[in-house]
Amino acid sequence: MSATPAPTGGSAAFEPRRAIVTGSDSGIGRATAVALAGPDRQVGITWHQDEEGAQGTAREVEAAGAVAHVRRLDLSDPAAGAAVVDDLATTMGGVDTLVMSSGTGTSQLLLNMDLETWRHVVAVDLDGAFSCLQAAARRMVEAGSGGRIIAITSVHEHAPRVGAGPYCAAKGGLGLLVKVAALELAEHGITVNAVAPGEIATEMTGQEDESVLEDKHRPGIPVSRPGDAREIAATVAFLAGPDAGYVTGQSWVVDGGMLTMGPMAGSHLQGDDWRRP
Template identity: 75%
Template sequence: MAATPDPTRPPAAFEPRRVIITGSDSGIGKATAVALAAPGRQIAITWHEDADGAARTAEEVEHAGASALVRRLDLTEPEQGARLVDEVAAEMGGLDALVLCSGTGTSELMLDMDYARWREVISVDLDGAFCCLQAGARRMIDGGTGGRIVAITSVHEHAPRVGAAPYCAAKGGLGLLVKVAALELAEHGITVNAVAPGEISTPMTGQEDESPLAGKDRPGIPVARPGDAREIAATVAFLCGPDAGYVNGASWVVDGGMLQMGPQAGSHLESDDWRRP
């Protein structure tokens, strides 16, 4: 029988000492790995195509005093996710926090898309996330000390976007999976939350190694710029930490206010006229 959390254990005693972060070779995943790195912690980094990027993440993690484990993960075969989580958790001696950052997307009208492309995005963004989440939750339950699971969704968990049908479907589905998991896992001391970024300066948005503060005018975003991956990572680090024990089943939108502008205005408005009555 799986162990159960000790109800007398104070919430502040929780620490994410053993962490898996999928898709952490660049962007939000990399920033999250670095944000969670600290002496005495183990950070598992996964990559799909960028082995060099994963190695650079590992260097930064180790510079912060944590130990780094690097593994390749291809979630177009979703069950690889479950196997990897099991193997890495066993190697680390357990699992305290799981962050689901792996993802892919499209820029293609629904009517022009073939089924293979649809399935690829759904497999990575939803099926793969489910397999990792399920395996991670089982490991946390076996450990008996609770845990934290955070899924990186998107503002398109909440609002549609033309040209992103499978991405929106997957992120919307993942957002509801988070809520179901939050209900089912709470009795084991495991919280499950989502972080929904807006436009972030990462390779996925074609802005690799670019500062969001340098000459980027975004009239349709109230703060008038893209976000920095470290701003997302800071939110994830909080949700994985001791002070977030009462946050469960939430989706934290981190988008500079973009969703307040409507589902497409954030990246499509070309002037600041909306700021004036």
């Protein structure tokens, strides 16, 4: 007879006391690392190119009362994800929360794309995420205390975009990986979810990390503005917290209503500019 499965998400008192946030040198990752910081907590911070940014995140995390640990992570070698997760978990004495925010993209039509470009984006956004997820999940299962795994995908997990073929493919694949992992890990008290942002004012969208609640207008988005990284972080913090133990295998779209505009955009576009990235 098989063992009785543990309640999904562990106990109601679950807290993200030892969290790893990849890609936390800027943008959504940075805002998330800060949102998860607090007294009696530890946060693992990773960076690829911006070590100074990661150190800035560490200072904010420590100002919130947590202990910060900074590591370099280059997911163009996907196996590096497992090594860094294991290193941080060992340093922190375990890991109960993983947020996968590392990512890259491209703006190029498929007909013009070489295989190396395709493979690089898929390696970072999908293969690297799998490597991190597997390593963290193994640690959580071994500890037996449940856990939270959250992948930052994109609205392009759900809808395509011209010029973003490998990005859309990787994010769509990551969304289904989340669902499979949610099924397989539920009996261990581990929840697995995705957060799918729309346009967020970060470096990845060609903007700066800043408050955008008043000073930027986007007529094609129902709420008329891009999002703020801290709005994504707030959703992640909920999914990582004690009140989300019954939420798993879901993709939380945080996009100001962007995805609901499909037919409206189709009827109101006045030119063919959308055909080019």
